[in-house]
Amino acid sequence: MNLPAETSTFVGRDTELSEVSQLIADSRLVTLTGPGGVGKTRLALRAAASVPEQVYFAELAAEQNGDLLAHAVAAALGLREQSARPQADVLAEHLADQRLLLVLDTCEHLIGATRDLVTRILAAAPGVRLLATSRQPLGLPAECVYRVEPLPDADAQRLFCDRAVAVQPQFTPTDAVVRLCARLEGIPLALELAARRLRALSPEELADRLDDRFALLGGGRRAGRHDGLRSAVGWSHELCTPDERLLWARLSVFAGSFDVDAAGQVCADDRLANVPGLLARLADKSIVRADDDRYRMLDTIREYGRDWLRELGEEELQLRRHRDYYLTLAREADADWFGPNQFSWALWVRCELPNLRLALDHSIASAVGLELVGALWFVWFCLGEIREGRYYLDRALERNSKPGPARTKALWAAAWVSFAQGDLELVARRTAEACDAALAQQDWAGAGYAHLGLGALKTVNGDPERGGEAVEQAIGYFDQAGGRHVGRLVAVTMRALSLTMRGQYDRAGALMAEQRAECENAGEIWARTSGDYIRSRVELGRGDAVAADRLARTGLRAVWRLGDILSSAIAVDQLAITACAIGDHPRAARLLGAGQRIWDSFGLTQFGSAEFAGPRLEAERRARAAMGDAAFEREYQDGAAFPPERAVGYALGGLPNSRIVRWNLPAPD
Structure with a gap:
């Protein structure tokens, strides 16, 4: 041997x-x-x-x-x-x-x-x-x-610490080690080279300087191909043909993963005609990794390719091609959101979100970036990326002040996102500006979305009657615009909510029956599930808590699958309310805690609205009275400790056979 x-x-x-x-x-x-x-x-x-x-x-x-x-x-x-x-x-x-x-x-x-x-x-x-x-x-x-895959996080940290102790016997791990190992993606060579650098740098300094990892982890002496990270990756580069090297460089503009169509659209030209074939060859050579129908690069491989892309003078060109490709897809997704393909588009967003972020970061100060951030309104509001949507919308509006349809769309989208976070003062400013701009431009669909935001604002501020009037205006503008707009279905839902808040359950129920039929006819999921919440409130108002519970769970199941964190929080709260109405007060307390944790992840509970929070507060009052403060707090804190996935799973578990208490929500005076 x-x-x-x-x-x-x-x-x-x-x-x-x-x-x-x-x-x-x-x-x-x-x-x-x-x-x-x-x-x-x-x-x-x-x-x-x-x-x-x-x-x-x-x-x-x-x-x-x-x-x-x-x-x-x-x-x-x-x-x-x-x-x-x-x-x-x-x-x-x-x-x-x-x-x-x-x-x-x-x-x-x-x-x-x-x-x-x-x-x-x-x-x-x-x-x-x-x-x-x-x-x-x-x-x-x-x-x-x-x-052979990179090491998982725990083993990567073990390897780094083991090698670090060999360099510095008194080495003690810190939080920076976790960050450092994550950025080095579990590549043993990179981890070992980083540990060698502890003679001169702390783990914190190493982690902070990894943007130029090839210079940092060069390895010092050059005795062999594994002496430094650049030489290890460069060895792979030398083994590639010229067209494989060019594709490697161009693929470096992608963030996260990408599919073969994206690679072809962004990278192909007269010099690279057969991108699918070249991509398969790069996968064979471990430059990219094939995961089902998608591909990805390790960051170390990507950064090496980006260096070559700069050397070729193609970096800005490829970033523009990348941005334009995702703008085209965002427009398509926006136009197709009303319809049966919402789960498919939600999956697309989950896969492509890193690339969408990259396209936005590269273009946010331009008119293209303004259009892109507005076209992605459904990502921010419907698919749960609320904080990120607020960040990009704010930046785009600050840097693009010229009036036009793209700015109007970004305004009402920003208002909707601010509404989800409970920033009602900003909602008021942005809906007013969006309403004025849309009407001046005769952008009737934009006027519909803006007035819908205005109606929601008035409703949560305790004036459901005037909120309903604004929503009626929104419906009129959508009808004037023609075509199909998911906002019109949401407007009908908001109209029914304003009726529900005034105790007019039969009128609200009739509206929601029409809305559900229209959603089912179009194959629309997201607006239908928001309707399930209103239908649950209607049934609870009528005294049927079991039906209310069933509808809330139906809605929660769909919105959680879509990733709509706002609607999920609302649905969990509604299930706490129905649990209380049915008489299962421990479950109600636990769901109130679980719902609070979800709200805390993105904004104020029930939008910071006392009007909206009323049923939730009433459920808490009743549960406390039935259980006593100490028992209530135990269950509440138990629920608050649930991660969102567990909270939703618990909420979807349904209710046991409990004593049903008829609970008519009181109409406002």
Whole structure:
């Protein structure tokens, strides 16, 4: 056995080690793949050390000539040169009756030669198993490919601390270690290089300086390809063809993951005509990782590509192409939001949010950025990204003061987001400005959305009658605009809410029946679920708490799936109210605590409105009276400790068979 001695402790990888060991036992050819520095060689050595057969290790990084590959492997086996015959023949003959494991380390630069030699060995030597490490598979039918991933967070921190103690025996972990390991993405080479830097820098300083990680983690001496992070990634770059390198550079403008269509739209031109084929080749070489139908790069790989993109002088061009691509999709999503594809668009947003942020960051001060942030109104308000929406809308409006439809849309969208957070003073200013601007521009749909915000503001400020009048105006403007607008369905919901708040349950119920029919006819989900909340209030007002509970849970199930955090908070509160009405006061207390935690994640409870908060406060008063303060607080704090996912799961669990208490919500005086 000629395995190199381990010079440091082996950290983590228990599952991977077990899986690779089993693959070696079951397969004659196993290839460990993954990006540079991820730990393929170390895992291969540890797995090979546990094999019962004789093991030989051939390190191939220094061999650049494929014609001499067989000589390098023969040398690792201790086989002397026999110049009269081809070395590959001698090697195959020598191995024919052997039982051993042959480890071929670092094959990516000699893929063709390695493939040919391995094919020959497999055919000539049935007792020989091969374990290869490579940044891309060998591409043989008998090959079992195992992708080595970066270390998970806990193991990354263990590795860093282990290496840090070797450098500084008195080293003590701090919170900066968690941040540092996260930014280095669990790449063992990067973690080890960072630990070396502790001789000169603290973990806090290291984490702060990682924006230029290649300079920081250069490794100092240049004795080998793994001495520094840049040399490790640069080795992969050298193994790529010119068109693969160009695509690598252009793909660096993406944040997070991307799909093949996005790569083609943003990166393709006369120089890169076959982006799907090149992308598959980059995945084979561990430059990008394929996850189902999407691809992603490690930040270290991306930053290396971005450096090359700057060198090529293409960075601004590619960022504009990236921005324009996502603007086109945002327009499409906005136009298609009213309809049956809302769950599909919600999934698209979850996948593409990092790229949407990048496009906004690059363009927020321009008219394009203003249009983009407005087109994404449904992301901010309907899909739960409320704080982020407030951030981008505020910045866009500050930097784009010229009147126009895009600014009007951003104004009413900003008003809606501010409403969700309970910033009612800002809602008043922005709805007024949006109303004036939309009417001046004869933007009737914009006028509808702006007046809808005005109606919601009046309603939560305790004037549901005038709020209903503003909503009626909004409906009229939507009708004047023509076409289909999800705002019109929301306006009908708000009209019904104003009626409910005045105790006019039958009129509100009739409106909501019409709204539900229209939603179902269009395949619309989001507005229908907001209608479920109103229908729940109507049924509770009529005295049917069980029906009210069922409707609230139906609505919560859909809005949580969409990611609508605002509607989810409202629905959890409503379920607390129905629990109290049914007589399950401990459940009501727990749901009130859970709802409060969700509200706290983005804004003021019930928009900071005493009018809206009335039923919630009444449920709390009744539950406290029934349970006593101490018991109520125990259940409330238990609910408040729930993370949102658990809170919603608990809320959706339904109600036990409890004593039903008829509870008619009192109409205002």
